[in-house]
Amino acid sequence: MADAALIETDVVQRVLGAALARGGEFAEVFAEDRRGTAAVLDDGRVEELSTGRDRGAGVRVVVGETTGYAHTADLSEAGLLAAADAAAAVARAGGASRVVPLEPVSAPRPNEVALAPETVSKDRKIELLRRADDAARAAGGAVSQVSASYGDARRRVLVANSEGVLAADDQVRTRFAVTCVAVGDAGMQTGFESTALTLGFELFDTVDVGELAAVAARRALSKLTARPAPSGEVPVVLASGSGGILFHEACGHGLEADHIVKDSSVYVGQVGNLVASPLVTLVDDGTVGPQWGSFAVDDEGRPAQRNVLVEDGVLTDYMWDYVRARKEGRVSSGNGRRQSYRHLPMVRMTNTFLINGTDDPDEILAQTPSGVYVAKLGGGQVNTTTGDFVFGTNEAYLIEDGRITEPLRDANLIGNGPEVLRRIDAVADDFAMTPGTCGKDGQSVPVGCGQPTLRITGVTVGGTTGA
Amino acid sequence: MYVSRGVETDVRAYDGEVESLSSAASAGVGIRVVDGGRQGFAYAGSLDQAVMTETLAEARDNARFATPDEHVRLAVPDGHVPCDLDVWDEELAATPVEEKVRMALDLERRVRAADPRIRQVSSADYGDMASEAAIASSTGIAASTRRTLCSMSAAAIAGEGADSHTGVGFSAVRGPGDLDPDRVVVDAVQRATRLLGATKARSGRWTVVFDPRVTSTLLAIVASALSGEAVTKGRSLFAGRLGEKIAVPSVTIVDDPTDTRALSAASHDAEGLACRRNVLVEEGVLRGFVFDTTSASRAGTTSTASAVRGGYASTPVAGCRALVLSPGPLDAPAILADVGDALYVQSVTGVHSGVNPISGDFSVGAEGVMVRDGLFAEPVREVTIASTMQRMLLSVLHVGADLEWLPGVAAGQTLAIEGMTLSGS
Numbered sequence: 055m056a057d058a059a060l061i062e063t064d065v066v067q068r069v070l071g072a073a074l075a076r077g078g079e080f081a082e083v084f085a086e087d088r089r090g091t092a093a094v095l096d097d098g099r100v101e102e103l104s105t106g107r108d109r110g111a112g113v114r115v116v117v118g119e120t121t122g123y124a125h126t127a128d129l130s131e132a133g134l135l136a137a138a139d140a141a142a143a144v145a146r147a148g149g150a151s152r153v154v155p156l157e158p159v160s161a162p163r164p165n166e167v168a169l170a171p172e173t174v175s176k177d178r179k180i181e182l183l184r185r186a187d188d189a190a191r192a193a194g195g196a197v198s199q200v201s202a203s204y205g206d207a208r209r210r211v212l213v214a215n216s217e218g219v220l221a222a223d224d225q226v227r228t229r230f231a232v233t234c235v236a237v238g239d240a241g242m243q244t245g246f247e248s249t250a251l252t253l254g255f256e257l258f259d260t261v262d263v264g265e266l267a268a269v270a271a272r273r274a275l276s277k278l279t280a281r282p283a284p285s286g287e288v289p290v291v292l293a294s295g296s297g298g299i300l301f302h303e304a305c306g307h308g309l310e311a312d313h314i315v316k317d318s319s320v321y322v323g324q325v326g327n328l329v330a331s332p333l334v335t336l337v338d339d340g341t342v343g344p345q346w347g348s349f350a351v352d353d354e355g356r357p358a359q360r361n362v363l364v365e366d367g368v369l370t371d372y373m374w375d376y377v378r379a380r381k382e383g384r385v386s387s388g389n390g391r392r393q394s395y396r397h398l399p400m401v402r403m404t405n406t407f408l409i410n411g412t413d414d415p416d417e418i419l420a421q422t423p424s425g426v427y428v429a430k431l432g433g434g435q436v437n438t439t440t441g442d443f444v445f446g447t448n449e450a451y452l453i454e455d456g457r458i459t460e461p462l463r464d465a466n467l468i469g470n471g472p473e474v475l476r477r478i479d480a481v482a483d484d485f486a487m488t489p490g491t492c493g494k495d496g497q498s499v500p501v502g503c504g505q506p507t508l509r510i511t512g513v514t515v516g517g518t519t520g521a
Numbered sequence: 522m523y524v525s526r527g528v529e530t531d532v533r534a535y536d537g538e539v540e541s542l543s544s545a546a547s548a549g550v551g552i553r554v555v556d557g558g559r560q561g562f563a564y565a566g567s568l569d570q571a572v573m574t575e576t577l578a579e580a581r582d583n584a585r586f587a588t589p590d591e592h593v594r595l596a597v598p599d600g601h602v603p604c605d606l607d608v609w610d611e612e613l614a615a616t617p618v619e620e621k622v623r624m625a626l627d628l629e630r631r632v633r634a635a636d637p638r639i640r641q642v643s644s645a646d647y648g649d650m651a652s653e654a655a656i657a658s659s660t661g662i663a664a665s666t667r668r669t670l671c672s673m674s675a676a677a678i679a680g681e682g683a684d685s686h687t688g689v690g691f692s693a694v695r696g697p698g699d700l701d702p703d704r705v706v707v708d709a710v711q712r713a714t715r716l717l718g719a720t721k722a723r724s725g726r727w728t729v730v731f732d733p734r735v736t737s738t739l740l741a742i743v744a745s746a747l748s749g750e751a752v753t754k755g756r757s758l759f760a761g762r763l764g765e766k767i768a769v770p771s772v773t774i775v776d777d778p779t780d781t782r783a784l785s786a787a788s789h790d791a792e793g794l795a796c797r798r799n800v801l802v803e804e805g806v807l808r809g810f811v812f813d814t815t816s817a818s819r820a821g822t823t824s825t826a827s828a829v830r831g832g833y834a835s836t837p838v839a840g841c842r843a844l845v846l847s848p849g850p851l852d853a854p855a856i857l858a859d860v861g862d863a864l865y866v867q868s869v870t871g872v873h874s875g876v877n878p879i880s881g882d883f884s885v886g887a888e889g890v891m892v893r894d895g896l897f898a899e900p901v902r903e904v905t906i907a908s909t910m911q912r913m914l915l916s917v918l919h920v921g922a923d924l925e926w927l928p929g930v931a932a933g934q935t936l937a938i939e940g941m942t943l944s945g946s
Binding site for chain 2: 105516
């Protein structure tokens with residue numbers, strides 16, 4: 055794609071110079087141009103097709119322990135200089151503007167994009183919604199409502215800083231989701247399924263939205279006859295790709311360096327220690343195309359990389375952004391991300407996953423006399439200070455005598471990160487990933503999660519019936 | 522056509538220094554075109570004339586792809602007179618950034634010094650914003666709103682090692698003069714320290730007493746089920762239950778954006794109609810829902826001026842703005858004394874994953890303090906509480922007198938509900 059740079063290099067240099075003029079030790083310009091399309095079908099009707107564009111830049115100046123930040127939607131030199139001046143206000147010492155030599159960063163794209171969303175007609179995007187609606191309604195008369203949504207986004211970024219980094223990225227993301235409501239004698243139940251990858255419209259060459267809708271419908275229908283989830287601590291088997299959100303919440307957030315340097319994580323001082331079952335090797339990797347959390351460079355211009363966080367149960371490292379790494383005299387691990395040019399970057403996960411073990415998934419189930427089988431997880435949340443985390447279920451069943459039996463209604467599961475990781479006693483070889491959105495400190499970014507089928511010997515299930 | 526612009530300042534203090542200082546101005550436009558019952562929408566983060574012209578053309582083009590729907594239409598002036606709201610504090614613009622920085626640094630220092638058990642203040646923030654929005658339509662709507670918001674918050678960590686707990690205190694008001702830093706300090710410290718030594722409680726059925734902040738979170742879920750959009754599309758646990766008893770008689774729920782005390786108070790809704798007071802649940806009986814123009818038409822009624830929108834980048838939808846549960850006679854200590862033994866819940870987690878406003882299934886993580894003989898006893902963590910929304914509304918024992926105006930769509934007060942399932946050890 056032969057698009058012009060978001061900002062000319064000589065302008066970037068003058069803006070960096072102005073940002074350093076009051077004595078700043080580090081300055082950065084982050085520019086972003088985001089275009090997106092969203093289409094929603096609801097209640098049998100294409101309700102809305104919307105398109106939008108947001109572009110702007112943020113200037114960051116670091117002096118000592120202090121960061122100044124200002125952003126603007128005005129990408130002209132005058133607009134950028136005004137932002138640089140506002141960000142530089144945190145630095146009070148005198149200083150002189152200097153010319154920063156810039157060196158382009160080369161980083162491979164995690165994957166190629168074959169069909170850029172803006173080259174695909176709006177009709178074809180709408181057609182997907184209708185196909186999903188038809189397929190979900192065909193799943194059974196009890197399906198009373200279907201909502202399908204399509205979204206694509208192209209995000210071009212440019213990052214330059216006073217250490218000479220000049221990096222650019224062109225990120226394309228496409229997603230599709232279906233939510234069904236089914237009505238039965240005991241009320242309404244919902245089912246959800248989605249796909250999301252860093253691909254263009256070619257995503258739909260391999261993903262059949264009809265099948266995806268059928269899965270959402272089946273989830274809603276199966277819960278119509280579901281019994282309430284049990285209450286209490288039981289063994290839990292998580293199906294492959296049901297949502298590696300378990301690891302994202304149970305330890306991912308606690309391994310983010312901002313929580314570490316502020317001593318607000320249970321994993322502080324644990325590098326080199328056994329923090330999980332030896333069956334656990336956990337990786338955060340922003341280079342795996344076309345997973346939802348991938349990119350060529352992070353929002354600080356650092357190339358994405360593969361970081362092993364936990365190896366055979368031993369904590370090997372945390373995740374770092376520029377500011378926290380600088381404080382420790384090391385380099386960023388490519389985990390500096392932000393929601394948009396309106397936000398300061400912070401330490402964020404990319405694609406976080408548990409790698410394959412050697413067990414057979416069917417054997418794991420067969421050797422679990424009783425418990426809960428989670429086929430699909432919902433969202434989750436963690437308190438990094440205590441390590442206590444919750445995650446919800448979207449599709450779960452009772453396990454009786456090593457077999458999946460009755461469907462269960464939705465419930466949250468609660469556990470303590472380090473404790474639950476130690477209780478993993480079986481890991482299968484059927485790895486799969488799922489997309490998600492991670493929220494932290496008011497900012498949302500796309501992430502991937504993944505895990506093979508695994509068993510936890512005891513997790514508290516927050517249902518209403520005796521376990 | 523909807524335009525908005527705003528300025529904001531955020532200061533974060535850490536360890537006696539300014540960790541970050543952000544200042545920003547932003548603006549944008551969202552344009553909705555309705556043509557023969559078909560709606561198209563486009564937005565841009567700019568008020569540049571050329572960009573707006575391009576955005577209008579996009580919105581017009583997008584309308585071609587929607588399915589015609591007789592109910593999709595723009596709001597028409599309905600004669601309601603807008604209330605005279607003063608939610609703009611001039612003092613905000615007059616406060617120098619140095620003063621805002623001083624407030625954040627001061628707050629951090631005070632939280633650190635407040636109690637020897639506080640070993641860390643992971644954030645101490647000052648934030649403010651001044652925003653304006655205007656809406657005009659070809660159907661004769663012309664309205665504008667403006668507001669200021671100002672807040673302070675602190676997250677304190679008490680304890681050591683595995684027995685560490687975070688407590689958050691905040692104050693959210695219209696202008697710097699109304700901030701209550703004392704309250705922020707006390708809340709942050711008390712909420713962190715009272716959890717020290719917390720353990721998992723035994724599973725069983727308990728009366729649960731919710732802190733006002735948690736009640737506000739629960740009401741926000743009730744709010745989503747009272748949206749005319751959810752109801753007319755059969756996606757609410759309240760659909761088809763108008764006139765039925767859905768709660769005990771002590772429960773009266775009103776959405777009143779014209780009450781200046783609500784942080785989200787507004788003279789006009791997101792379609793430009795004058796906001797008004799809407800009674801939704803009266804003495805336990807479901808009396809109404811909140812509607813925007815389209816969902817009202819679908820339900821065969823008129824808009825309750827309850828259109829809300831996330832900003833210029835999204836379209837209006839029916840929603841509550843300032844939900845209030847009418848206060849009861851007892852304050853928090855009297856409620857605890859009356860229930861005797863209960864779990865007092867200070868905060869909940871997993872609300873998005875564990876509460877379903879369609880099925881009503883309810884299961885959240887909780888931490889708090891056991892109440893024994895009406896007094897706070899041992900702290901509790903890593904438990905879940907579960908029930909259904911339907912059953913909870915019919916099991917309310919007490920609605921507190923201690924109403925607090927909190928950020929978000931709902932106010933909160935102490936709330937006691939019996940017969941919830943606690944899952945722990």
